Amino acid sequence: MNKESARDRILRVASELFYMEGIRAVGIDRIIKQSGVAKASFYRSFATKDDLTVAYLESRDELKVEKLEKLRRLYPGSPKEQLSALIRDVTEQMGTPNYRGCPFLNAAVEFPDPDHPAHVKLLDIQRSFWSRVLELAREGGARQPEELTAQLRMLYDGFVMKRYLDKSDLDPEYFRKAAELLLEKQLVPDNHQG
């Protein structure tokens, strides 16, 4: 029965607030009050708000990476299945109530300065995630893995944004069909290639 550490409690509260209302919009004081921690304790765990922001992005990334690894283990040795499962998974996940878009894309908008630590971190996270997908595309025998990955990424990020500001029940189905069309074009053994 480990008591949750102050750092974890702060991070949990901050994650919720940052995601729901935006990072810039949420002040330190609110996080402190809501996590029931003293200001001094807060600054012992995180030297600056930027540090907390980076930790927030990292924790979000960990969840995403774990999910991907789980899917990979679920369909061992079958990259095509892994890709399809990934598409199904994000499609479902997008139905979550209180869905507020991609934490990394949002952070990129909030911190456009490419030298800002949060911006650096999120670029790194995005690069790393999509290079894993690229790996999948390669392993699956895509004709042009870079092209397929880039297109899936566009479609996915756009799905995320559309879903964020204009929820429609049909979106997930539209997304899935478009993604599978892209996959099909690149992964079929050897069909009518345009």
Add this chain to the structure above:
Amino acid sequence: MNKESARDRILRVASELFYMEGIRAVGIDRIIKQSGVAKASFYRSFATKDDLTVAYLESRDELKVEKLEKLRRLYPGSPKEQLSALIRDVTEQMGTPNYRGCPFLNAAVEFPDPDHPAHVKLLDIQRSFWSRVLELAREGGARQPEELTAQLRMLYDGFVMKRYLDKSDLDPEYFRKAAELLLEKQLVPDNHQG
């Protein structure tokens, strides 16, 4: 030789700063200093910063609508050509140096509260733009115009975001090919339908 009005000068300066650095990140004082206008004059033109923000979004929207109308006039009576031209156009536009993403998507992230005037405005702008595209898809005889429009929107918004944070020379080509694949599937007279 009409002298530019104070309002126009403010709006021009604010547009540049808002787009390049984000709306929340740019203070009134900077806009005032850079547009060489007195604070009182500023507040005569725009009662609040929110008003200026909404005006900024409106002016961006006008440019976009004009562009679309121009394309429609360029290929009269041919919605398919208009759609293709739209895709080509955004593809080219995305190569602009200092490209910083879609002003409306960015604003949506900066003002997630759906009641915020800027959020209301940008939702309206987005809805209006994509209903025009839907019209095009209908006129062009798409099999499922809603589906095609939603998919094009996802692809486009994702292109915008990817382009924003990870510029790659190949993106425009990948986008164009994916968009045309979607178009093809929906607009060919009567081919192999999946």
Add this chain to the structure above:
DNA sequence: AATGATACAGACAGATCTGTCTCATGTCAA
């Protein structure tokens, strides 16, 4: 009981933000 570590509570500094208000200056018409 004494001590040291840790945490809460919150005052405080210093910066920055929006929006109001004052005042000096310039312009134009009568």
Add this chain to the structure above:
DNA sequence: TTGACATGAGACAGATCTGTCTGTATCATT
């Protein structure tokens, strides 16, 4: 020349932000 008015310059109020610092309470160990 004079009066009405618009404008630039900027002080100011009040709020809010991050981050520092002080003081007090709690708890484990000696």
